[in-house]
Every structure is written in C-alpha cells, then in structure tokens.
Amino acid sequence: MNWCPSCKTVLANEQVEGGACERCGTMVEQRFLEQWFFNISKYAPRLLENLNTLDWSATTKQAQRNWIGRSDGARLRFPVLDPLADAGSSAVSVTTEVRTGGTNIEVFTTRPDTIFGATYLVLAPEHPLVDALTTPMQDGVVREYRARASKQDLVSRKTSKEKTGEFTGSYAVNPATGEMIPIWIADYVLMEYGTGAIMAVPGHDERDFEFATKFELPIVRVVAGEGQTAKTPLGDEAYVGDGVLVNSEQFDGLSVDDAKVKVTAWLTSRHAGEAVTNYRLHDWCISRQRYWGPPIPIVYCDSCGTVPVPESQLPVLLPNIPDFKPDDSGVSPLARHEEWYHTPCPRCGKQARRETDVSDTFLDSAWYFLRYPSVGRDDIAFDAATTKKWLPVTTYIGGNEHAVLHLLYSRFITMVLHDAGLLGFEEPFTKFRAHGLIIREGAKMSKSKGNVVNPDEYIDKWGADSFRTYLMFLGPFEEGGDFRDSGISGVKRFLDRLWIAVRDRDESAAPDAEVMRKLHATIKKVGEDVPALSYNTAIAAMMEYMNVLRKGERTPARGEVEPLVQLVAPFAPHIAEELWTMLGHATSVFDSRWPTFDASLLASDEIELVVQVGGKTRGKVLVPKDVTQDAALAAAKADPAIGKFIIGEPKKVILVPGRLLNVVV
RNA sequence: GCCCGGGUGGCGGAAUGGUAGACGCAGGGGACUUAAAAUCCCCUUUCCGCAAGGAAGUGUGGGUUCGAGUCCCGCCCCGGGCACCA
Secondary structure, three states, X not given: OEEEOOXXXXXXXHHEEOOEEOOOOOEOEEOOOOOOEEOHHHHHHHHHHHHHHOEEOHHHHHHHHHHHOXXXXXXXXXXXXXXXXXXXXXXXXOOOOOOEEEEEEEEEEOOHXXXXXXXXXXXXXXXXXXXXXOOHHHHHHHHHHHHHHHHOOHHHHHHOOOOOOEEEEEEEEOOOOOEEXXXXXXXXXXXXXXXXXXXXXXXXXXHHHHHHHHHOOOOOOOEEOOOOOOOOOOOOOOOOOOOEEOOOHHHOOOEHHHHHHHHHHHHHXXXXXXXXXXXXXXXXXXXXXXXXXOEOOEEEEOOOEEEEOOHHHOOOXXXXXXXXXOOOOOOOHHHHOHHHXXXXXXXXXXXXXXXXXXXXXXXXXXXXXXXXXXXXXXXXOOOHHHHHHHOOEEEEEEOHHHOOOHHHHHHHHHHHHHHOOOOOOOOOEEEEEEOOEEEEOOEEOOOOOOOOOOHHHHHHHHOHHHHHHHHHHOOOOOOEEEOOHHHHHHHXXXXXXXXXXXXXXXXXXXXXXXXXXXHHHHHHHHHHHOOOOOHHHHHHHHHHHHHHHOHHHOOOEHHHHHHHHHHHOOOOHXXXXXXXXXXXXXXXXXXXXXXXXXXXXXXXXXXXXXXXXXXXXXXXXXXXXXXXXXXXXXXXXXXXXXXXXXXXXXXXXXXXXXXXXXXXX
16 A cells, blocks of 8 residues: 555555655555555546547546556466476476466466567566465575565665566466476566566567566567568667567467467467456555544444445444544554444444544545535435536536546546436536646746745735736636736736726717727637637737727727626626626626627728738738639739739739738749 | 657747737837826837848748648657556
8 A cells, every 4th residue: 555654644546646645745655554445447448438538638638548558468377387397497398298286377468479489477576476486495585585575665666677586496388389487576577567477578578678688588589670580689679669470480470460469369269368458547545544534434343244334324423532633553543532433233233343444535526516516405415306407517627637536536436326327427527628837937836846926915916806817818728827927917907998998988979880890809709719718818809909999098988898898707807897887787797698799890891912922921902802813913913012023924823712812923 | 668738039928721929028219297107109030221122930850732830751859647567
C-alpha cells in the first residue's frame, strides 16, 4: 500500500503523483496493510471504450487513456523443469522427454512474436513461486536479494535503472524452442503489473538486453529490420524496430504484426498460452485511516467472518470523540474508541468488531452530482424522476488535475449504479472542458513558488467585476494564460466606459445605422463565442463595439447601449445589474432575454474586395457585394495602385465572393 | 522513450485555406486643462527609403495550392500526461 507518513493514511494509486502524496507532497512509503478496494479494474475496458463517445477535452481523455493503459498481447506458460532432475545442467535441447514439476510460470508479453528469442525468465522478487523455485545452492543469495528489494521503497526501485537480480537455480522450458532457460528474479519486473513475471527477449527489449549483458545471458536475434538478416549482429543495443522474423523456424519471414497473431495462435493450440489484453489500471483503494469520513460499513465477527452492515442499519455514524488525530500505526483513530469499535454481529448477534477505516473523500465527490438535484429528499440518495430530468451533466468545466481522480472515479461509480439499475445513463458528464492554468512569473501558481495571487487584494483595488472579466480576457480559457497586474487596467477602463455610456445615454436620439450594424455583429459574435468558451474574444468584440459606440466621445442612444449591458452581464454581473436598474428596469438583467441579432443588418451593399496579384495582396476595391468576376477584375485594373501589377492577359482569375480577387499573371 | 497540447510584434494574445498581428497592455505624439489625473484622437512587426513606395515576415527545412500561421512530411524547442508497465 501507498502510505503517506504526513497524512498518516494509505492512498490510492491515483493519489500518488511521481511518488509523492497528491495532497501534501510528502514522499509516500510502502506498507503491507489489509484494505478495502473497489474493483474499478474490471471496468477498465468500458472506461476506455466510452472515451470515444465523450465530448471531452483531448488532454483529459488522453490522460485517462494513459492511466488505464491498455496493452494487447498474450499470456504464455513456461513449464518449470523438475529442479531435482535437471538442476545444474547446461542449456541443452530437451524437446523430447521434458520432465516438468507440473508448475508453469505465466508471463504477459506484448511481443509473443519474439518468443524464439526468449532466453530466460524473470520473476518479480515478490512472486509467490520464488520460494519453490529457488534451489538450495541459490537460497542464500535469493533470500538476501528479496530482503533488500522489500526494504527499498517502490519509488527509488522504479526510478533507479541499474539492473540487479539473482539466478534462482531453476529452469523452465521455452514452449517454442523446447530449450531450457534459466529463471531469474530481478526488481525490474514488477509484481503489480501483468503476472509479475516476464519472458526476457534481450535481442529485442532494451531492459532485457541490459540485464542479459550484465549477467552474460544469451542474446538471440529473432527480428531482422531493413537490410538485416538472421546473422546480423545486434551490436550494443536491442533491436526494437519493425521487421520480419528470423531464427523462428516456421515463422521465419513473417512480419512482426503477422507473427504476433500467428505465434499466439500456434501457442494457443499447444495450450501454452492465449491472447489477452492487460490494463495498468489498478483497483481503487478506498480505505483511509482517518476520523473524518463515512465509516466503511463492515463488521468482523469471529463466527461469521466479514459481514456487511445491513441496509437498515446504515449509515454507520461517526462516534463523537475528542482524539480524532491519525497516528503512525496504520490503524484508524476510530479503533481507539472501544464503545464504537465493539458491536454485535449483524448476522449472529455475538460480540464483533467494526471496520475502523473510513472511505476516501474521492468516493464522496464521485457521486455528488447525483445528490445535488435531490438534496430536498432525506429519505433517498437521489430521486429517479429528478435525476432523469437533470442528469447526466450537460457541460462540466474543471481542472485537468482531476483527470485520473475525480473524473475517472465518477465515471466508474456512475457505471456501477447504471449496471445496478439505479441510473439510466452510464456516463456522468457528457461534455467536459478543462480550463487552462494561470501562469504568473513564468510558472503555474503555487504556494511553493510564491507566485500566487490573493484575489481579495485585486477585488479591493479593481472590483470583483474587473477581476473576473480580466481572468476571462487574459487568454484562451482552455489554455490558461499569463496573469499580469498591468493587464487589468484595460478591462477596468472598458467597464468604466460602459458605465459612462449608460449614464450619459441620450434617451431621445435615434440609433445610428452604422453603430447598430456593429452592435448586431457584436451580439452575433458574443453569442457564438460564449458557448465555445472563447471568452477572451467575446470580451474583445465588446471592447471593439465600445470603441465604435464612444468614438470621439459621442453620446450613445439608448438602443445602442442597452443590449451591451445584457451582453456584459455574464462577465461582469454586478455592474450589469446596476446599469440595468439605471436603465429603468424593475427586474433583473438575468431575467431579460439574451439579445437577438438581425442578420439582414449585418450585410452592407458595398464591400471592400481584397485584390491579390499572383497571390500577393496589392490593395482593395469597393464593389457591390454580388459583383461578377469580370466586373471585379475591371475594377481592379482601373485602380492605378493595383492595375500596375496586372501586366498582360491574366492567366487565371479567382474570385472568392465577398472576400477576395486573385489575378494570376 | 511513448502519447497529447503548443511555438505569431516589446508583452498577453486574434485570425471557417483568402488583407497576419483584432482586442488589450506597454511605448511615442497630440487635443482638452493654469497644471495633473481622467477622457478623447493619431502612431507603434522588421528592414530599405525624405517620401511615394518596396521587400521580408507566424520555431526550422521541404512539399501541396492561384493563395499556407492554417493542410502534408522531416527536424528543433517549450508545457503537460505516462513510464523498468514487459
């Protein structure tokens, strides 16, 4: 288990980032503890598959794909040679009369095509077969190696790439070649992934190559790349590229991809293995050695064993205790509370003991969206009709730091509840967008970097509306951006000008046609940008309109400025509400309709047509919006600044209606 | 190493294959003012030129196209995810 010595609790794999606790940054240790898990790994294929149907930020989906970590390959069985009969003999062909002890070593590989090059096996030091496989002669060194590996924490073990290992003294049979190959243990093989054992193909795997070189194990080429043959020496590194099989008997000449399928089929027919898909996603450890949290509703009874607390007795409430601080024992503070700890067994009524761990807080946040619409109901978790009306969540915006935490857990819980018939959907968040990170002084804001911004100071100085609008303006929402103090003044100035425009408006003046054209273009632009989360360009469009509205300190007509207040409202709600009141409305701006635009106002009869000659922009001409190609060309020739570039008969003329004319000469 | 993003003025950033640099910051000049602040107007990619004008230009090298920041191929750099995962 991952143990955080600072938080004094175990952590799920998802809550360990680069070997450190997700919450406090302390390096985690490894401890052996019995814990409760949710079987999320069973859902790995679905969690992965469904990603293709979700409208989520690409980065978030990719993070989940990486975390789930699908790999297609094969599980292969290597029979172990009877250690008494064959120990000590050198690698000889034993195709006939293989005497095996009946044990098999199962390995997972993504390269079944290279099995003819598997010259040894490696087990993780913790592999359950190690004891049985270790010969008396090797017992000392193996025992010592395992002890050393167990003491070393997982982080340094995973990061130090220096290969170490010991020979067990036993041999297995390569099911393809029939040759006997030595069985080693080494800490570069991890018990927690695959079967905890690998077939080593040093010719075509960098790690195996390094190990084989160090311990002088045989290296065989079984794949030949372009310009290589079966005899081409491997040199000083493994060949991991594509190619065709060599030194692989009947499979020689097949491509790597073909051979993966055919070798697996062949081994399957010989009962030596089968194709499998492996995932790196582990089960979710939900036990926590804390006080605050929902107790895991399990009772341990000497007669009945592990008994779940029946539904009628749920929830198990926390006892009110003064000493709720966790300690380093690995046991929850609840265990110190005798009265609570001892409870009758729900099944037989005899004295029994409660589970003292509480569940991970991520379990709570994994279903809060189900609870929220039904908070009015105390009798049930969530009401079916209400849930059907409001869920799944249409659009969810959050941080990518939850990609493999909250967002993965929520999907899993939703799937489980769906399968239990409690929900009509199996994905909780139809659309998810990850907001970007705000960068300041060249780094993402963090307490340790000392570059965090306290919003209160900015709100005091600039106002909440300015601060909020600035955050939306400083860069694309999904990419984040640079927070620079100097940038706020522009947004503040915009809101000030809006205030003045409303205050000084002319109630009787008729709106100007050109201004109204711009207004309608702005309504259109903002209306399109907001759902696309392009807040920065929406604000820019409103600023642009403000420049037109207040050009030369003109006094705007009411009809020119009133809709702008509605457009601004989602960005700067306080000032918008106040301005709306100033405009004489008795109800909230948020109860007013979103302004609509008149498309017929947007187009004018004459347009500026950009003229290119040979692809280079040479100027523009004013033409009717539905100008013909010939008329446009004539207009271009008539313009002296453009005409001088049009020498001779045009070879080709391209007119992009309403936009551009390109004359190729 | 693998997989995602991204690379555009002094800066933050705009650009359905069609005027690169919208909008904002910073900078310069001007109007108003006794003055300052505020407000308003103009300029501000680089190079050549007094100017008119011209040339170059979106990390880099090629390619497709009448036309490429945008599409395709190779490379470099930055940010993020995964990583002794077989």
